[in-house]
Amino acid sequence: MRKLKTLVLATAAASCFAATAAQAERGSAGQLNIVYWQAASILNPFLSGGTKDIDASSLILEPLANYRPDGSMDPTLAEEIPTVENGGVAADLRSITWKLKKGVTWSDGSAFTANDVVFSANYCMHPEGGCNAASNFADVESVEALDDHTVRVNFSVAKPFPYGPFVGATSPVIQEAQFKDCMGAKAPECSEANFGPIGTGPFKVNEFRANDVITYTANENYRDPNQPAFATAVFKGGGDAASAARSVLETGEFDYAWNLQVEPEILSQMEAAGKGKVVSAFGTSVERLMVQLTNPDPALGDLRGTVEGGPHPFLSDINVRKALSLAIDRQILVDAGYGPAGQVTCNVLPAPAIYASTANDACKTQDIDAANKLLDDAGWAKGGDGIRAKDGVRLSILYQTSTNSVRQGTQALIKQMWSQIGVETELRNIDAAVFFGGDQSSPDTFQKFFADIEMYTNNFDGTDPEAYMGNWVCSEIPSPANQWIGNNMPRFCSEEYDALSKEMAQTASLEDRAAMAKKMNDMLMQEYVMIPLIHRGRVSAHSNKLGNVELNPWDSELAYAEEWTR
């Protein structure tokens, strides 16, 4: 009853002071209701890489800097973003010095100091902890506190982009006092801390129910006395994307719904109810086809899908790869499966804008005739069954992806497009937990890639593509020798590409880095070892009553929830 009453009062208050909502005082807007169709399991982002867990904890825990919705870095717990120009990043690029905001306190009232930052780094870098953010701390040699409000991160190599540790919601600062007995193997034993971390953010945990719901109350010690506008927040999890969308767009029970992978026409129908709107924003996710350059023939036994097993019988011919790309009408794929959540793209590196190449834009229009001509000229002649073949090798493709209705729709469309150029396609889908899982004994993982074409989405954290573009160097080729761990699914190997990747790791100037990244992207595209299809955005929905909210594709969607109003 009391909750209902506060809600009524708050709504009344909100409507009275709507004009001054942005200046409203803390807690004046009542309750913020957020629905994620995947429920949060834990509130310690170092122990879970799941987006739902990271976003849920980003209301409580903060990093030193966050990414704004436009992709720029914005200091959160730091005074400013360290750069080479302001002296924060050493000239040799081997250290970065963060100056922390003064007077910040944890939600329990104790002071936030540099020691907490050092502790967070040691917590994540502990070899037995299984920290999910470990890649943020790659090449970090040590993190030291110079004084109470200055922290220096030392790298073992020159780091042109030193913003891995403590930038973005994946690597926040946790309180030393609370987690000091939870290092390494003991991390999972600290359920109480993992379910209710003490943070510096706008909210603190009131109640946490694993895999279900979290209730928050505003942090009375938050550094801005007027934020957050909401007195309480609820983070409800579970269900499916369509019903989450319905609860915001049609019934109005919730204010914000995350990641609405729903057929576009259903979403626009719901939006017509007029209670909320569907928003999308584009980060770096690209749905792409990976082309298998090695031979996946089961007859090869242990050599299957490895460089030693020899080249692919027909996909090693660049004309075939190019024809496959030419035959695809990407706009149809976007319209059928993605709607506002997708854009046609011809690059695996589509954003941020300075990295986006325009050299491959021809792919945006389908050209069946050119594809057919290319195959004719290359000697792939149509047989009696309409399928092209050369020297007894038929163009028959096994095309796999993870189980997901949108992906299966895309598969069916592409199969039909390829049939127009005399290519036969067999479709296969594998459960996501198996396909993306790393089970050594399973032949169905995306690393083993025992198929001709596979499709999935990949992206990178933050705004720097160095590590992402490094995925396609020779040493990243998965093979039995490295337990099939590696990101170079097409098994692409080029000395020139490797050299560029190395050079980029030593270049500091943003313009030069952008030029190199573009060049690497163009090499991959013009070799057709990957066929990009759709630049995928985040799609969420928020109530019309929610103000000052902008979908953030670069960080946690809730990273700036302290600024939201009603």
Added chain:
Amino acid sequence: MLNYTLRRLLFAIPTLIVISFIIFAILALAPSDPTGNLPLTIPAEVREKIRIALGLGEPLPIRYLKWLQQFFINEPLHAIEQMFGFSFGGGEARTRVVSFATRGPVMDTIMERMPQTLWVVGLSYVVGILIAVPIGVISAYKQYSWFDQVGTFVSMVGFSVPTFFTGPLLIVIFSVQLGWFPSVYDTTLEVNSLGTFWQQIKQMIMPVTVLAFYNAAQISRFMRASMLDNLSQDYVRTARAKGMSEKVVILTHVLRNSLIPVVTVIALGIPTIFSGAIITEQIFRVNGLGQLLIIGIQGADIPMVQTLTFMFAVLIVLFNLIADIVYGLLDPRIRYD
């Protein structure tokens, strides 16, 4: 009877151990990976470290024995300690069954969810039985009447239309169009006044209706068939010939005898209350055990799935036994000794 019960209970132990091993083996051999659903931005080396931190680096027999120890020794000891507030000592070294996803004890999460499942799914079962038994009795007594025809039709619809259809249908009608009931179950609601009690009723109506409809359809068919069998028996004619009222004939003689097969169906259905109505819980976001199981399966949370599945197995074995014992109570002619 006691002898029989004890014998059955002893037999249950090897059965359950075999079941636990089969569950473990199936989960261990399934090509599912707890790190499989993490974003691709987390590199493979980090994933490998996470897997080792979860204890997946150890050989299968060790993992199985560890689970046995955690489930059969550590968890009961912990429960006793919690209940009576004393310590057996060495509590620090005793690890409990810990979930891969929450990194917290599985049992705590299960206990947290038990009430919701019992309330929503249990209540729907009770409502289902309360509707089904009278419908079954009347349908059989007035066979081929319009009541029987309508009852048969409704049962067939209830039985053949899946809950994943009726659930969203009710949401569209009662939440979206009419706005009477919430479409999302508020699990944080605390019932401490008439107002919150009414809110609780409101949010339970739709999930309970969906499930009760389904359960009632099934049970009423059994009830009807069983009543029909008994109505044509000689003892019914005898009872009527003795001049007993129809009420006594039907409710005392026929109903009691007809309940025997129905009780089996009801008793064997009770474990499914605990396993939750997976789909219905998912649709209405009731945080019950069924939803917990499905999240566990999707996330390859092996300890969670293993523990839940095994608990369901225990319940099924137990309620099989209870059904047999209830036979004896309903029909004094049945003796097991």
